Amino acid sequence: MEILWVLMALIMISFVLLPFLRRRRGMIEQVPAGHPDAADPADYGFVRTEELDIRMPGPDQDLLDVLDVVQHTQDYRAAQQLLAGTEIEGELRWQRVQAFAGAAALELQQRPGGVSEAPGGQWLRVWRAEAPKDPGGAAVHAEFLVQQAWRTSTPGTDDFRIIMEEAKDACGQAALLSPGDPVPYIVELSVARGLHYTRSEFEQLWLKILDRAPTHMGAHLAALHYWCEKWHGSRELATSFTEAAAARAPQGSLLAAMPLFGVFEHLPEVNLVSSFYQSEVVTKAIHGALFTVHAARPDDPMLAHVRHLLIFFLVRSERWAEAMNQLIHVDGHVGALPWTLSPDPAGEFAVYRALAVAGYEANGGSPATLPH
Secondary structure (H helix, E strand, O other): OHHHHHHHHHHHHHHHOHHHOOOOOOOOOOOOOOOHHHOOHHHHOOOOHHHOEOOOOOOOHHHHHHHHHHHHHOOOHHHHHHHHOOOOOOHHHHHHHHHHHHHHHHHHHHOOOOOOOOOOOHHHHHHHHHOOOOHHHHHHHHHHHHHHHHHHOOOOOHHHHHHHHHHHHHHHHHHHHOOOOOHHHHHHHHHHHHOOOOHHHHHHHHHHHHHHOOOOHHHHHHHHHHHOOOOOOOHHHHHHHHHHHHHOOOOOOHHHHHHHHHHHHOOOOOOOOHHHHOOHHHHHHHHHHHHHHHHOOOOOOOHHHHHHHHHHHHHHOOOHHHHHHHHHHHOOEOOOOOHHHOOOHHHHHHHHHHHHHHHHHHOOOOHHHOOO
């Protein structure tokens, strides 16, 4: 927990520097003095910036409780039990594997270890040593290696390739321990991107996921990166992938929101005028995502991911009331796109939230008129 408090403190400090940070992919480049982000979020019952949780897109109290126990005691067994009781085909298992791996990676970053100090994330090493046949620990270890590769080395370097090759082996071991589990293969999607799998190799991997969890949205989001033009595909291939996913989405599935994620992945690296966000392509993707959100189960673990991205696009499109309607559902948690691309996810989210409030009020809205 000490690490998490330090991280939150750093976020508060970096928010002070927010006006001077250049934003990427359409994010706000600067906030001039007197900007409406000075609005008090408490007027709408929103969480103050320094209290926003950057670890997850939405609430998962069981996960938070277990993370607290593991990091306080350095005993992995609570994490092992939680994953053992989590459905292997569902979105929640993938999110929890990512969270445990991220917690271990963050600990190691904060405490790399030395002569007189054990390195952070020691509980994960003990987990693998004491329970080598546990599929949950194997999956977390594989994801940990993937995160380490992206965090600590540059793609294309020898160090990056060495860690990714180790991660690939770890994915294989995890898959053998739980044959019906899609998570080891979802982890490998990131390996495929980093190690430049051929399209044939990638498609073979993708088929293994579809055989186990054909409507897994987390898997689709991970696969989308491979098909983007910045990696191994193109805008056309990514669009084809997202539209095919939306077309075959069963009733109530959030896969129908995939085109919005495809649009986001191909935003130019500059700030864009609102007319772009009101274009036919963007508007169609927004409407598809809004319809999907209304039709989805309230407890769908991926719902918060879609709502967060909708907030970004709705604010950019100056659709203030609709942005506010999404905010009331996710406020408090900001561990999702697009905020996680910023060095200060909480600050980035707070700026968009304040813009939504200002636009809402400028058009006659008030706390009294906001639906709850």
